[in-house]
Amino acid sequence: MLTFIEMEFLKLKRSKIFLLSLIGAILPPLLMFIAVLSFDEAQSFDKLFANVNMYMSAVFGVLLFAIIISYLFGREYNEHTLKTMLTIPISRSKFLINKYIMFLIWILILTVVTSISTVIFGVIAGLDGFSINLFISRFGELLYSNILLFLTFSPFVFVSLFITNMVPAMIGGATLTLVNLMVYGQNWASFVPWISPYLIASGEIAKYSTSPMTSYCVILVTFVTGFIISHIYFTKTDLKI
Amino acid sequence: MADYIIKTTNLTKKYSKNPVVNSINMHVEKGKIYGLLGKNGAGKTTTMRMLLNLTYPTSGEIFLFGKDTKNYSKEIYSKTGSIIEIPGFYENLTAYENLKIISKLRGNYNPHDITLVLEMVNLENDKSKKFKDFSLGMKQRLGIAAAVMHSPQLLILDEPINGLDPFGIKEIRTLLKRLSHEYGITILISSHILSEIENIADTIGFMDNGILIEEMSKEELYNRLDKYVEFEVSDTNLAIKLLEETGLNENRDFSANDGNIFLYSHLELRDKFNELFVKFGIKVKKVNLCEENLEDFFTRWISYN
Numbered sequence: 001m002l003t004f005i006e007m008e009f010l011k012l013k014r015s016k017i018f019l020l021s022l023i024g025a026i027l028p029p030l031l032m033f034i035a036v037l038s039f040d041e042a043q044s045f046d047k048l049f050a051n052v053n054m055y056m057s058a059v060f061g062v063l064l065f066a067i068i069i070s071y072l073f074g075r076e077y078n079e080h081t082l083k084t085m086l087t088i089p090i091s092r093s094k095f096l097i098n099k100y101i102m103f104l105i106w107i108l109i110l111t112v113v114t115s116i117s118t119v120i121f122g123v124i125a126g127l128d129g130f131s132i133n134l135f136i137s138r139f140g141e142l143l144y145s146n147i148l149l150f151l152t153f154s155p156f157v158f159v160s161l162f163i164t165n166m167v168p169a170m171i172g173g174a175t176l177t178l179v180n181l182m183v184y185g186q187n188w189a190s191f192v193p194w195i196s197p198y199l200i201a202s203g204e205i206a207k208y209s210t211s212p213m214t215s216y217c218v219i220l221v222t223f224v225t226g227f228i229i230s231h232i233y234f235t236k237t238d239l240k241i
Numbered sequence: 242m243a244d245y246i247i248k249t250t251n252l253t254k255k256y257s258k259n260p261v262v263n264s265i266n267m268h269v270e271k272g273k274i275y276g277l278l279g280k281n282g283a284g285k286t287t288t289m290r291m292l293l294n295l296t297y298p299t300s301g302e303i304f305l306f307g308k309d310t311k312n313y314s315k316e317i318y319s320k321t322g323s324i325i326e327i328p329g330f331y332e333n334l335t336a337y338e339n340l341k342i343i344s345k346l347r348g349n350y351n352p353h354d355i356t357l358v359l360e361m362v363n364l365e366n367d368k369s370k371k372f373k374d375f376s377l378g379m380k381q382r383l384g385i386a387a388a389v390m391h392s393p394q395l396l397i398l399d400e401p402i403n404g405l406d407p408f409g410i411k412e413i414r415t416l417l418k419r420l421s422h423e424y425g426i427t428i429l430i431s432s433h434i435l436s437e438i439e440n441i442a443d444t445i446g447f448m449d450n451g452i453l454i455e456e457m458s459k460e461e462l463y464n465r466l467d468k469y470v471e472f473e474v475s476d477t478n479l480a481i482k483l484l485e486e487t488g489l490n491e492n493r494d495f496s497a498n499d500g501n502i503f504l505y506s507h508l509e510l511r512d513k514f515n516e517l518f519v520k521f522g523i524k525v526k527k528v529n530l531c532e533e534n535l536e537d538f539f540t541r542w543i544s545y546n
Contacts, residue, residue: 007342014333014371080329084387087293087325088346089318238296 066173154226276442328384377404
């Protein structure tokens with residue numbers, strides 16, 4: 001598994017998408033920084049962290065993760081490398097699982113980048129109230145949210161295997177971002193898999209009438225369903241290239 | 242009994258009930274080069290994809306190295322190298338990095354081996370060039386390097402000379418012959434270019450419309466090629482008349498056109514016919530014993546079957 005992950009990173013060498021994803025991870029802190037300077041938003045580090053976490057895991061993250069997952073799987077089809085990989089040989093199940101792990105690691109990297117850049121922008125903006133405890137707490141919150149969000153992306157794996165270009169993922173990601181914006185604050189938001197991670201991690205789930213367990217179940221069902229259909233599709237059907 | 246490295250039993254692939262590969266029984270002997278010959282769309286690539294587990298058969302069985310591919314896939318494919326259609330590599334990576342990924346995942350990474358294999362396909366000076374900047378010929382050569390890098394016992398190559406210039410084709414042909422004859426590697430190679438298969442293969446399998454029409458050794462093939470004698474004569478009409486008087490039938494035993502007589506039967510009597518022509522004042526400018534070429538044979542064979 002370690003070799004596979006090491007090689008996944010080698011595949012990203014000179015790849016623009018990795019750099020773009022890092023820029024995407026910096027974007028929420030950057031926008032919040034601009035908001036602080038322009039609109040007197042978020043006068044403390046705690047508020048800045050809270051806003052960044054919300055925009056990252058409920059808005060930008062959804063679109064960004066959809067693009068990443070589509071790239072991770074789609075490029076193997078589009079660059080005709082899947083037939084090379086599978087005849088090495090690597091079992092289709094292992095290949096799929098290792099790709100999931102790579103996706104998770106990529107998300108963890110973006111989480112670190114977002115949190116560290118938030119600190120940097122907060123310092124540049126001269127905000128008060130920074131402490132290591134605050135950083136650990138808010139980083140943990142974003143990390144937890146992004147890990148739960150990762151689980152909700154297994155249906156996107158199937159979409160990426162079924163339609164191998166990035167357009168459906170971008171449309172899907174943009175649609176879910178809009179859905180998240182529309183349902184945020186609504187009673188049934190806790191039933192939507194792609195905003196539930198933020199609601200759970202931030203503690204906002206307490207404001208809703210449903211129990212957190214309902215949201216956990218929604219996330220789990222989404223993950224299991226997506227994983228099973230992507231696994232069946234990938235292991236039981238002919239390679240399209 | 243021959244030792245078969247590849248053996249299929251009634252191998253079939255259907256798409257929406259239409260068979261693209263129809264119950265083929267293929268036999269590839271150890272250490273031999275087997276050329277799979279067929280038009281575009283004959284089912285060659287689908288057959289090779291099934292052999293490599295990239296496409297699942299609708300029915301039938303595949304045995305590689307005498308073992309069922311369903312149950313021994315890891316063991317079998319670690320001894321196999323392949324190219325299916327256009328070789329697939331990561332465009333943002335160099336030739337060396339692409340080969341590194343493959344060898345690392347195979348668990349036999351050795352920088353020296355990569356350098357050697359790049360030298361073998363004449364890409365040693367391009368090892369730091371990105372794959373996206375490669376020409377089609379260079380991509381094919383890198384594909385061959387990746388296929389042979391782990392010293393496989395079996396190579397499955399689908400149209401590996403596509404995109405190569407004549408010099409490159411000759412190089413690859415020499416390399417494949419060397420791999421087979423010096424190292425005993427069994428090679429299954431497909432092509433729609435008849436001359437290429439004729440040049441390289443020990444055994445040829447003819448495929449058309451998903452059916453493996455026949456497998457034959459090159460010697461057997463040459464024995465089956467039709468032979469004929471061509472006379473270039475000064476008086477065609479008189480030559481026809483003389484041949485008919487000996488009991489030969491135009492169109493069945495011979496044909497004529499534009500000062501030429503083509504004799505298809507009684508070839509052993511060609512010197513007698515020559516004497517006959519000369520005796521009756523026909524100037525015979527040329528007598529050639531000709532052999533049907535592989536293209537004509539293939540066309541005739543496909544039409545017949």
